[in-house]
Amino acid sequence: MNSLQLFDIIFYILAVTVLASASVVVFSRNIVYAAFSLLFTFFGVAGLYVLLNADFLAITQLMVYVGGILVLILFGVMLTNKVVSVDIKTGTLQVVPAAILVALTAGILIAIFLSTNWIGAGVTNLAEVKSTAPKIGEALITSHVLLFEVASVVLLVAIVGAAMIARREKTQ
Amino acid sequence: MDQFLQSIFGDTILTHVFMSVLPLLFLLVCAVVTIYVEMKMAAHMQDRLAYMRTGWHGTLQPVADILKLLQKEDIIPASADKFLFMLAPYIVFVGTYAAFAVLPFSSSYIGSAVDLGLFYVIAVSALVVVGILMAGWASNNKWSLFGAIRSASQVISYEIPAALAVLAVVMITGTMSMNEITKFQEGGIQNWLIFGGPLPIVHKLLLIPVMIVLAVVYYVCSMAEVNRTPFDIPEAESELVQGYNTEFTGMKFAIFYLAEYANLFLVSAIAVVLFFGGWSSPFGSFMSGPWWSLFWFSLKGMLFVCLNIWLRWTLPRLRVDQLMYVSWKVLVPFALVCVVLVGAIMVM
Numbered sequence: 429m430n431s432l433q434l435f436d437i438i439f440y441i442l443a444v445t446v447l448a449s450a451s452v453v454v455f456s457r458n459i460v461y462a463a464f465s466l467l468f469t470f471f472g473v474a475g476l477y478v479l480l481n482a483d484f485l486a487i488t489q490l491m492v493y494v495g496g497i498l499v500l501i502l503f504g505v506m507l508t509n510k511v512v513s514v515d516i517k518t519g520t521l522q523v524v525p526a527a528i529l530v531a532l533t534a535g536i537l538i539a540i541f542l543s544t545n546w547i548g549a550g551v552t553n554l555a556e557v558k559s560t561a562p563k564i565g566e567a568l569i570t571s572h573v574l575l576f577e578v579a580s581v582v583l584l585v586a587i588v589g590a591a592m593i594a595r596r597e598k599t600q
Numbered sequence: 601m602d603q604f605l606q607s608i609f610g611d612t613i614l615t616h617v618f619m620s621v622l623p624l625l626f627l628l629v630c631a632v633v634t635i636y637v638e639m640k641m642a643a644h645m646q647d648r649l650a651y652m653r654t655g656w657h658g659t660l661q662p663v664a665d666i667l668k669l670l671q672k673e674d675i676i677p678a679s680a681d682k683f684l685f686m687l688a689p690y691i692v693f694v695g696t697y698a699a700f701a702v703l704p705f706s707s708s709y710i711g712s713a714v715d716l717g718l719f720y721v722i723a724v725s726a727l728v729v730v731g732i733l734m735a736g737w738a739s740n741n742k743w744s745l746f747g748a749i750r751s752a753s754q755v756i757s758y759e760i761p762a763a764l765a766v767l768a769v770v771m772i773t774g775t776m777s778m779n780e781i782t783k784f785q786e787g788g789i790q791n792w793l794i795f796g797g798p799l800p801i802v803h804k805l806l807l808i809p810v811m812i813v814l815a816v817v818y819y820v821c822s823m824a825e826v827n828r829t830p831f832d833i834p835e836a837e838s839e840l841v842q843g844y845n846t847e848f849t850g851m852k853f854a855i856f857y858l859a860e861y862a863n864l865f866l867v868s869a870i871a872v873v874l875f876f877g878g879w880s881s882p883f884g885s886f887m888s889g890p891w892w893s894l895f896w897f898s899l900k901g902m903l904f905v906c907l908n909i910w911l912r913w914t915l916p917r918l919r920v921d922q923l924m925y926v927s928w929k930v931l932v933p934f935a936l937v938c939v940v941l942v943g944a945i946m947v948m
Contacts, residue, residue, distance in 0.1 A: 461684075496726075
């Protein structure tokens, strides 16, 4: 089988997975289904990254979104929905502001999509890139060191804040 | 191996399918052997004989157990969430099996020799957590939900010291590829990372105590990640019946069981790759080669599986608060200090 054809087949399988599961996230009335459906969305996106040879990005996607954010969402949904037995309302609210916001976001994304030079300078031959991790590591502590440090300080603040909130609850 | 298979099949897709099925075959045999060894070891430690009737010393008992599981009725509780209930065992097993893709079983067999092997293993195990939460929630049973939540919080807490131990190894070897880490330790038992790796003698002597601490930290974390005693509060049978898999029967339960033993071998194999030379022979170039390396890898892996079984039947279960104490106040500080020490030794 032609390798380009294979690439297309895999791409469409992943794209359908992402779109189908993302629509379940949005349209499902059952919030737990929506949360579990996110798993397939995240996996599909990670698969697309792998298909584009962005291995580091794909694994980071799994690590951060599936291992961190999804588990956090699931904990939130399960602990509030089942144990406290509060019904979580999933309905359509604020249609007009939401529509405006969605239209704006879509417009910006499409504008960026159209104005980006996709096949231009700065795109190296994929076969030449053997390993992405050392390059990303070098970039993080040389040219992007400020962003790296700012991100770590923000995370530290978040951890301290979380610890503060958790501790306050205990003393009451 | 890749080229060899391609020359037989002459087709890339078929080759990849065959390559990805091989670890499954290994795993099925390994699980049957582990079940037998576990039951026998447990029995002998408790001064009894375990099964003796099916075959010589009960060797056919795991086969009988599997046949029994295959024909059991598949019950789905009436109030369970049917779709998620059916999906959960597969998610758990897929998450475990996905990690086998980067395990270097032998010097000429590795599913995918990606540069980010170790990072991938840590990331993909998140799928198991989601699967366990799914199983617990879909069962619509308080024991199951409690078991699932306990298991998820335990796995997440113990991932941090485990990742720190992995980080220290990556700092020494300078690569995250599991095959490269193994090659780094080639050349005999003295080159294994637990003995400081193939570094100059001063570095080696300084590294040995640090590496021993890191290996213990990693091994304790790996025991917690497979949810076995002393870290089995997710399925503590005296409190929670059977935890997240209480409601599962027949093949679904068998898949959970298989995933547990697969996970057990996986974490042991990672410990072997990180600290005990992976597939490399302990005698340098003597007894090395593709088949010997497969032999060494499975032997070392099974030794650590046996160590896990030994500890399982020796130690009592930790309480929930003790569990969190061990992770956050003992293992994390020790691992952090070790990472700093490894960094200092490596720049020396």
